[in-house]
Amino acid sequence: MHEDIREVLLSESDIQEKVKELGARLTKDYSGLNPLCICVLKGAAPFMSDLVRAIDTDLEMDYMAVSSYGASTSSSGVVRIVKDLDTAVEGRHVIVVEDIIDSGLTLSYLLDLLRRRNAASVKVATLLDKPARRTTGLKPDYCGFEVPDEFVVGYGLDYAEKYRNLPYIGVLKENVYSD
Ligand SMILES: O=P(O)(O)OC[C@H]1O[C@H](OP(=O)(O)OP(=O)(O)O)[C@H](O)[C@@H]1O
Ligand code: HPA
Numbered sequence: 657m658h659e660d661i662r663e664v665l666l667s668e669s670d671i672q673e674k675v676k677e678l679g680a681r682l683t684k685d686y687s688g689l690n691p692l693c694i695c696v697l698k699g700a701a702p703f704m705s706d707l708v709r710a711i712d713t714d715l716e717m718d719y720m721a722v723s724s725y726g727a728s729t730s731s732s733g734v735v736r737i738v739k740d741l742d743t744a745v746e747g748r749h750v751i752v753v754e755d756i757i758d759s760g761l762t763l764s765y766l767l768d769l770l771r772r773r774n775a776a777s778v779k780v781a782t783l784l785d786k787p788a789r790r791t792t793g794l795k796p797d798y799c800g801f802e803v804p805d806e807f808v809v810g811y812g813l814d815y816a817e818k819y820r821n822l823p824y825i826g827v828l829k830e831n832v833y834s835d
Contacts, residue, residue, distance in 0.1 A: 658819070661809075661826040666801060668823040671783070671811060672706070674800045678781060679710020681798060682751065687713045691749045694741065696766065697721040698820070699755035702812040703783045707753060718743045722762060735765040746774040755812045756784040756803075760792035767794075784808065784825070 657664065682691075693715055695704035708717060721739035750770055757763055763780060770778045781798035788805035803825075809815050810822030815832070 658822060658826075660819070660828055660832045661822075662829040664824050664826045665803060665808060666811075666825040671800070671824065674783075675703070675706045676710050678798050678800060679707055679712070682707075682710075682781065683712045686711070686715070686749065686751070689749045690714050690716065691751050692716045692718060692743055692745060693751045693753055694770075695719045695753050696755075696762070697739065699812040699814065700753050700783075702820070703755050704753045707781065716743065720766070722766065724762075735762055737769075744773075745770055747776050750775045750778045751798075752778065752780050754780065754782040754796075756786060756808070757782050757794065757796060758786045758789045760790045760794035764792045764794055783811070784813075 693704065693708055693711075695701060695717065697719055698721070704717070708715060718741045719739065720737065720741055722735045723738050724735055752763065752766060752770070754763060757780075767778055767780070779797040780794075782796045783800040784803050785796055785799045785801070786803050786805060806827050807815065808825050809819035809828060810825045812820050813825065814820045815828060819828075
């Protein structure tokens with residue numbers, strides 16, 4: 657285990673088992689629909705990469721990067737597109753793939769945008785959901801795990817760009833924040 661981690665919340669095998677389960681549900685729901693899976697960079701990249709390999713039907717992949725104006729997404733709710741999609745979403749069945757939904761503001765913005773672009777359907781698949789912090793009415797359609805109101809890292813999730821490569825999800829030791 658990494659020396660900065662206080663506690664592992666979800667082990668590598670917990671995550672991989674859940675990814676298989678979500679992949680099986682998505683296979684059933686999207687067979688024949690050629691869905692467009694949209695990865696919200698950077699955090700969702702490991703989940704997206706594992707999830708698409710657990711989906712056994714034709715699909716396409718695209719990537720979007722967003723960032724908040726000013727202090728933080730959670731306070732302003734204003735989101736800027738840093739990298740837009742290469743694919744036209746009009747008429748497509750879209751699955752937005754996220755690592756975590758916290759306040760829900762990033763996703764609310766993205767869902768609005770995709771609906772305005774006339775996607776045939778827009779659903780959300782997230783590995784983690786932190787409902788305690790939600791400021792919007794947003795609920796994921798496919799969710800791996802609910803997590804408590806703690807800052808989590810690993811499997812794509814970072815603190816100051818670190819820990820994204822951990823194969824598990826954990827909570828940092830207090831001294832990491834003060835160092
Ligand atoms: O529900 P919210 O409060 O909007 O928070 C969730 C968003 O925050 C994280 O991204 P972040 O902006 O940290 O970028 P990253 O994926 O590049 O780490 C995460 O990947 C979600 O996109
Ligand atoms: O708990 C979290 N960890 C990392 N990034 C995040 N972005 C929103 N919530 C989190």
